[in-house]
Amino acid sequence: MNLPLDIIQQTTTPFYLYDLKLLHNTLDACISESNKYGYHVHYALKANTNNEILQIIKEKGFGADCVSGNEIKKAIEIGFNSNDIAFAGVGKSDAEINIALDHNIFSFNCESLPELEVINEIAKGRGQVADVALRINPNVNAKTHHYITTGLEENKFGINMWEMDDLLERLPSLTHINLIGIHFHIGSQITDLSVFRGLCIRVNEIQDYFIKKHVQLKHINVGGGLGVDYENPDTNAISDFATFFKIFNDHLKLLPGQQVHFELGRCLVAQCASLITKVLYVKNGVKTNFAIVDAGMTELIRPALYQSYHHIENISNTSEANEKYDVVGPICESSDCFGKAVKMPHTQRGNYIAIRTTGAYGEVMASAYNLRDRVKAVYIN
Ligand code: LLP
Numbered sequence: 001m002n003l004p005l006d007i008i009q010q011t012t013t014p015f016y017l018y019d020l021k022l023l024h025n026t027l028d029a030c031i032s033e034s035n036k037y038g039y040h041v042h043y044a045l046k047a048n049t050n051n052e053i054l055q056i057i058k059e060k061g062f063g064a065d066c067v068s069g070n071e072i073k074k075a076i077e078i079g080f081n082s083n084d085i086a087f088a089g090v091g092k093s094d095a096e097i098n099i100a101l102d103h104n105i106f107s108f109n110c111e112s113l114p115e116l117e118v119i120n121e122i123a124k125g126r127g128q129v130a131d132v133a134l135r136i137n138p139n140v141n142a143k144t145h146h147y148i149t150t151g152l153e154e155n156k157f158g159i160n161m162w163e164m165d166d167l168l169e170r171l172p173s174l175t176h177i178n179l180i181g182i183h184f185h186i187g188s189q190i191t192d193l194s195v196f197r198g199l200c201i202r203v204n205e206i207q208d209y210f211i212k213k214h215v216q217l218k219h220i221n222v223g224g225g226l227g228v229d230y231e232n233p234d235t236n237a238i239s240d241f242a243t244f245f246k247i248f249n250d251h252l253k254l255l256p257g258q259q260v261h262f263e264l265g266r267c268l269v270a271q272c273a274s275l276i277t278k279v280l281y282v283k284n285g286v287k288t289n290f291a292i293v294d295a296g297m298t299e300l301i302r303p304a305l306y307q308s309y310h311h312i313e314n315i316s317n318t319s320e321a322n323e324k325y326d327v328v329g330p331i332c333e334s335s336d337c338f339g340k341a342v343k344m345p346h347t348q349r350g351n352y353i354a355i356r357t358t359g360a361y362g363e364v365m366a367s368a369y370n371l372r373d374r375v376k377a378v379y380i381n
Helices: 005-009 020-035 051-059 069-078 094-102 113-126 161-173 194-212 241-251 266-272 302-306
Strands: 015-019 040-044 063-066 085-087 107-110 130-137 177-183 219-221 259-264 273-284 289-293 312-314 323-328 337-344 352-355 376-380
Touching: 005 352, 015 020, 020 040, 020 051, 020 241, 020 266, 020 376, 051 069, 051 266, 063 069, 069 085, 069 094, 085 094, 094 113, 107 113, 107 177, 107 219, 113 130, 113 161, 113 177, 130 161, 161 194, 177 194, 194 241, 259 266, 266 273, 289 337, 302 337, 312 337
Parallel strands: 015 376, 040 063, 040 259, 063 085, 085 107, 107 130, 130 177, 177 219, 219 259, 289 323
Antiparallel strands: 015 273, 273 289, 273 352, 312 352, 323 337
């Protein structure tokens, strides 16, 4: 992404710098590859709910994938079409179910029989019928960080196949539920794309089960999860959408008229932002030099929470990176560290540092811990 030092110097740090041109290019790449197969892509709002970013994504024609009532409200406010909004989450409150019904959304991605019963009751009380997809836990290993693995039986998400006979027996009595499809989401930051082939094979088996039960499914939603290259953000700025969608086209068996839906978050927005921060102090230790910067885990929690790697660079000094620094924030937690032994050129107070690939699950996960100011955003074209 473009990191113009002149613009950066005009803004008080820390802030997220969004490269809108890269965002447009990424979205266009996704659209042209998914259109080849007539796939419907919903943007997973949880990755980034910044208004400017949402506006661009909406204008490109993406649907929305929401996980809270407020995300549904936000999607509507931005102008996403309510017929294109899917609503997932293991713990939908009554108030949130009502918000979704207010807007006649495309689909509740329902995660348990008790939830199905509650949605049925609420819809009945309102004289409505709720369109529902069953979120199924396919027991497929996404081979990613255990905190962002969602498709294993040990995870809290989705309905297990061994519960399905009971559920289908119960379904005819749920008169205010209209079953429109099935939904899967096995995890996030998936870089081994063979995992998606495994998902397709499992979805095919599950489809066979529904065919045997004479249940018709119009929509197959295979979720999100396509990863990005955190190590090489410049050489690999756009995820391999061509291979990703082709895997589904090659391996997913569809019935006539079935529509395939995706819920992509990270791969659409991660590379278009960097967290820009300034070095406050350099502390030379015995073994380690610390570059203490003015952003902390309050602005970007991913390294502290998932030990995730983000490429870090000193953009004020672009000479050879021949020193090592632990790049740490000002928060009173030892986990407030963006990277250990990061290779950088000689680094001093006042230098600008870019923490790359932070457009997804960055600004949106910021907190006010230590009563920190809300992190700002700056946009370049
Ligand atoms: N659909 C569902 C039901 C999801 O739970 C998620 C992400 C997505 C779609 C979008 O997945 P994506 O395409 O972004 O991988 N905060 C973590 C990531 C949590 C992902 C949660 N679910 C992180 O910073 O890595």
